[in-house]
Amino acid sequence: MENHKTILQVSGVSKIYDRRWPALKDVNLELQRGEFVLLVGPCGAGKTTLMRLITREESPTTGTIRVAGDEVTRMGPRDIPRLRRSLGLVFQDGRLLPEKTVFENIAFALRVTGAGKKEISTKALTALGLVGLAHKAKFLPDQLSGGEQQQVAIARAIVNKPILLLADEPTGNLDPEATSEILDLFAKINRFGTAILLATHDTNLIEALDHRRIEIARGQIL
């Protein structure tokens, strides 16, 4: 990943599962390095589909996506892991591994990159410290509250120091207090220079955040 000013560039992207209802239609957007952008739209607007295209879980029907200059849509299977290591992903349900401890869940993201034991320990504990859960490193996800689980998911997402953090409805399952903590955490991560694209349909959340908004509805940018 080169040192590009534009971290994310989505150009003319469409995704068609059903011709009558395209999931995405000619989507264009850009995110600059260190920027915090809200992707706002109702359920079924195409936010998650766009996230899945950026992470190359799926390929667009037409158009191109570039992450730090690299064309995601042209990447071969061997390049996709490298792309995902440069991104941090946070989902609504956290997607923590229930049989692994908090520490192991974070260490897992480092282990897949081939990091050594010492590096894993240092980075995982640093990330846990950043989200304020170092003292719960040995807990299992089930022993944590919803907000704490999401904090662990964020720690896992940032442990590889991503250039772009993609958060898909990260506060969808949380109460207002936990939501506020998560938003503070995102702001903190953003201050360290990580660009954030946060997808949400939560109007309260949108009003609470003073960031650039990109509105999406029926698969199109408004």
Next chain:
Amino acid sequence: MLPYALKEALSAIKRARLVSLAATSILTTCLFLLGLFLMAYVNLNGVAAKIRERVQIEAFLDDQVDQKNALALADSILSLSSVKSVSYVDKEMALEAFGQQFGDEALQVLDTNPLPASLRIELQERDRTFPHAQRISKRIGNLPGVADVEYGGRWLSRLDRLLSAVGATTLILGAILGASFVFVVATTIKLTFHARRKTVEVMRLVGATRGFVARPFLVEGSIYGFLGALFGLALLVLLHAVLSSRVAGLLFLSPNQMLGLLAFGILLGLLGSSISLRKTV
């Protein structure tokens, strides 16, 4: 990387105890049956080797050939490089041997001695094989004064046919059992993969390569293969111990064959898990 894959594989086996137990039992049965046929082949081969050691050619002489000519004939046969020794058996000695074998009553019904004199030819150890015995017998049979040649060719060829049949059966059975083995491993890995699909999804999303995702499953398949072969061999050892008390000289697999069986199990386990992961990872 490998210790991690091994750790993950062992913990997956531990988690799915019942499935692992069922898979290992089936694989053990497969490898035990295969080992059983291999053992049968080894024993038949051993018997065949012993019989071959005793390969002897007997050249029956015409009644007109007297002792002097017979000894001259023996000398000419002894000059052949494959021949170790030649001994002359006259008609009386042949009758005596017949009497010892079948009883004196059999001799009493005979007015004259119908048995021919013969030359017993012992081959050099290196040449005691069916093709050699056949070739030399043919050569001796063409010598003047030799009426007939017997070298147990029919027995040897029957034994060879039996060995080929058991060998072929072992191969066919090996292929069928091998395919079953691969199928069982592939199905088991598919089940454990399904049970760990969330882990795999997270692995992919955090940037794990296909190799990294696949490795624990490949190791798991190899462990199943190894355990199946190990327990199959253990059962064979038990069976051999039980049978050895009843059948003297029963041979067991050589260390190389045992290692081969273990390697075969691991290889099939690896193949089964690779097939299972081909479309999913």
